[in-house]
Amino acid sequence: MSNLVFVLDTKKQPLDPIPPGQARRLLNDGKAAVFRRYPFTIILKYAVPKRKTQPHQLKIDPGSKTTGLAIIQGNKVVWGAQLQHRGQQIKNDIESRRAIRRNRRNRKTRYRKPKFLNRIRCKGWLAPSLESRIENILTWVNRLRRFVPISGISQELVKFDTQKMQNLEISGVEYQQGELAGYEVREYLLEKWNRKCAYCGVADTKLEVEHIQPRSKGGSDRISNLTLACHGCNQAKGNQDIRDFLNKKPELLKRILAQAKQPLKDAASVNSTRWALFNKLNESGLPVEIGTGGRTKYNRTRLELAKTHWLDAACVGDIEALQLVTNQPLLIAAKGWGSRQMCTTNKYGFPVKHKTRCKTFFGFQTGDMVRAILPTGKFAGIHVGRLTVRESGVFEMRTAKGKISPVRHKYCKSIHCNDGYMYSFSTNVQ
Known part of the structure; x- marks a missing residue:
């Protein structure tokens, strides 16, 4: 069982999700077109005059490294996803940049007085690695609201002692x-x-x-x-x-x-962001329900569900029963939008190579999700992953199973433009 398919009418208004078989028939009959690959969304070629939708609850299980997302229609889990954050990568990048700048500053300002510490942090400031977790969740909350008629949000407001x-x-x-x-x-x-x-x-x-x-x-x-x-x-x-x-x-x-x-880094990161996320969700205008970690665990144990992030999200709040319409969550990994750095540096902080100002080569740019059919070589076969492009036309691809290289541009077919995330599906069906 895969996730249900999101549906938009011709005016881009969200309708109730439908099973994959029904979506396939609409596409084959020419009554709909693919609007988005991840999450899979179709758009109808006709208007729906009397649009009637059922209430859907978006449930969130925030985590330090991975956040669970689930959409509930009544007592049915119609969609699930696991959002992997990149907070540690951001922290490492900032520390590397700080070390390079400090070394370079010490070499070039040998006789300059130290700079006065006049940087002021606003109220509610969070470290960039923590802020990225909140922004990732909010990005997907806003994105899902465009594809599904969300009527409310449930958040696990966990507290670590x-x-x-x-x-x-x-x-x-x-x-x-x-x-x-x-x-x-x-x-x-x-x-x-x-x-x-x-x-x-x-x-x-x-x-x-x-x-x-x-x-x-x-x-x-x-x-x-x-x-x-x-x-x-x-x-x-x-x-x-x-x-x-x-x-x-x-x-x-x-x-x-x-x-x-x-x-206790993971516990501290969740403690630092839980109320900031709750306040941001309240600004969405939707009613926000909160639940505790103990209630989530009790619901999951009572319903005899596996321990996964997306099923934890489905168990957030007050529930009586759950029916799994899907058991294959979408795996989402935050990758960012790249770097604005125009040159690469050596370990001493000096520029060694300047980057080209062109981002697109042969119709592809870094971050695009493509389907590559490689006829020969070590990685011969069909692969789906995220590209790293080069001017030569010989690319690299990152898939859920690892790196694929080389991948020539003539074997690639674009399926999803870069939006800062990488997508795959779980191979371990629960």
Whole structure:
């Protein structure tokens, strides 16, 4: 089962989504044309005088790295998507640019006095890596409203308690000096350790909270001392020190200790953006319903649904039952619009190569989604992905399975112009 097809009338007014078979018949009969490939939308060639639509609820499960989106019609999940953010890439790009500028400034301003720090941040300022998450979600909220008659929005207003995550037994005055309250440590551990046993890597089984340094040997309940283990590994380790338990697996030991000390960056990013996103959604003019992470998990467990971002989004808020009309979500990865940098630099910050001012070559530009039929070579076959163009006409393509190169322009057929995102479909059908 794939997502339902979005439909616009000839005046570009959204109608109720229809099944793919019905959309195919309209296209074959010449009564409609393809309006957009991702998400797949058709436009009718005739007007609909009495346009009657059913209410649709857009549900959002915001995340640090991936946000789940789902459209609900009554109790039917008619469309789902997972939006992958690029906050870490933005952070790395800014840090790289800052380092180059600092080195260059120090070389050229040896006798200049330091610049006075007069930069003022406005109220509600967010780091660019966090701001991009909000803008990505708002972009898709506004985009979906143009294709579907959305009548309301549901947002999971999750709240992460970093105090409890650091110390389960914190209370009283010590806790009052903190900032947050009410976070489920088990759910955080599931996300942190990718829902797998840290020792054997088994998934899809019952996992237990495991102390890396046993409490009998001075270990604490801090989140940095907790991991997940299956019952067998938990019993095999017992109260051994992890270095004794994994003395024959030094690489696994190193990875677990490093992962255990990871900062609470994901929790902090969601805490920083949750209210900013809620206020932006309120400005859309649609009623906004909020739900908690505990309610989402309860709904998903009660309905026996798989743990995925788009199904988490479908379970946000107050629901009685859900019927999955689709089980193949659209995977959306934010890629940005490219860089305005007109030259590339070496590691010392000096220009080594100037870029051409032309963005389009042989009718294609970087970011276009194309379908390439390669007749020979290592990657012979049919591929769909996002292009990186060159003046020579020998391109590169990024697909869901990896990089394809070389791809000559004569084998490419455009299916979706660059809009800052890359699209694919899930290969693991739930």
